[in-house]
Amino acid sequence: MTSTEPQATPPARRRGRRPAGEDTRSALLAAAGEVFVEQGYDGATVRAIATRAGVDAAMVNHWFGGKEGLFAKAVLQLPFDPQQTVAALLAGDRADLAERIVRTFLTIWDTNEGGRFTALVRSMTSHDAAAQALRNFFxxxxxxxxxxxxxIDQSDLRASLCASQLLGLGLVRYVLRFEPLASSDVDTVVAAIAPTLQRYLTEPIAPAAG
Amino acid sequence: MTSTEPQATPPARRRGRRPAGEDTRSALLAAAGEVFVEQGYDGATVRAIATRAGVDAAMVNHWFGGKEGLFAKAVLQLPFDPQQTVAALLAGDRADLAERIVRTFLTIWDTNEGGRFTALVRSMTSHDAAAQALRNFFxxxxxxxxxxxxxIDQSDLRASLCASQLLGLGLVRYVLRFEPLASSDVDTVVAAIAPTLQRYLTEPIAPAAG
DNA sequence: GACTGCTTTCAACGCCCGATGAACAACAGG
DNA sequence: CCTGTTGTTCATCGGGCGTTGAAAGCAGTC
Structure with a gap:
């Protein structure tokens, strides 16, 4: 209530360009990654992302053209080269192939980069681009x-079977958090899931009276 | 401001109680079932449900207390008694147990009643009650x-493993519609998935080095 | 035939969303 | 210094959401 002093506005950040050095774009990308993981595409709001990044919501439009563009840059990008990953997985003994696959994805999924997958899974039921990205990837x-x-025969059916088990695992372990699977260590999950994948990959799966 | 003449309203549908016989409540339940299956909880709007039922959106509040109550009545109810189902599944040969389970759920899922499961799966990533219902059920x-x-040992881990495969199957087959798994006949899917469940149910799943 | 109560529609409220355009401040080049 | 450019905030828009209260009309009762 001190009337004579007009200088009572240091806390509120003023308008105009910021003093350089701070990177609004990457702050938005980081915040978007977190919020999309927690809320999914629909649940995440542009305002919430901007608030977490400490900037105005209009910056999302300025830097990414809108919410959709931000999602594409923050989530819809692969954190690695799939062709190279496939080659690496195929490099070893085929008897251990499924085990390598499950371990690889659990490891990725547990890192920050793997948060993208959680964001995709959380968004897939409401956002077409997310569902399409998951299908295309897995x-x-x-x-x-x-x-x-x-x-081997029935490659398409085998691929969708593998996708069903791996997506189900990601769903239950990272999104719905069913216990104890959500907290089990990687070795336990690999031991449980890998034989399933191994069978989907290489063993007969035809019905009895095909 | 009110310069325009108050023209006589064209009698689209008059207000007031309808001529009896038409059951607004069940029309809403049926429409809600469809829309929740197609859109999930968040995607489905009260207005869209009411429009499909051919009534006003306010009826949702009048008959169900709100969107949440309508979801609870239309989706969050089991179409059968789980205890009885479990007893029926356990009644036969244990070697065929997993096959009976997969076949039972595929059959239910393919009927109209099974649409509830699709609605749950579509809603689980954004709606807590749906996620909780799925966990509680499976x-x-x-x-x-x-x-x-x-x-048998590790019953909790085995339960969440089974849930992961069955939820993944439902997701891929009924929501994301990955081909060819989405269009495969029941026998093919049973032959592919049942051995997985059988192993999760009865065979050793511990990691190699304890 | 009037009264009473239930059902239905209508109009509107308050809220939150994503997006827009203008005002403004810091920088870069001369 | 001055000038143009670019990054940033602010105020606001148009729209959709779930919900609400009141009016309107049918049905049953006396």
């Missing part, structure tokens, strides 16, 4: 290529 | 009871 980029290299 | 009501009757 089914076409990973499992069809692996199974194609194995030279 | 993990506690079905698999923990079955595995408990089998008298």
């Amino acid at each position: 089914q076409h980029m990973i499992f069809e290529r692996i199974i194609g290299q194995l030279g | 993990q506690h009501m079905i698999f923990e009871r079955i595995i408990g009757q089998l008298g």
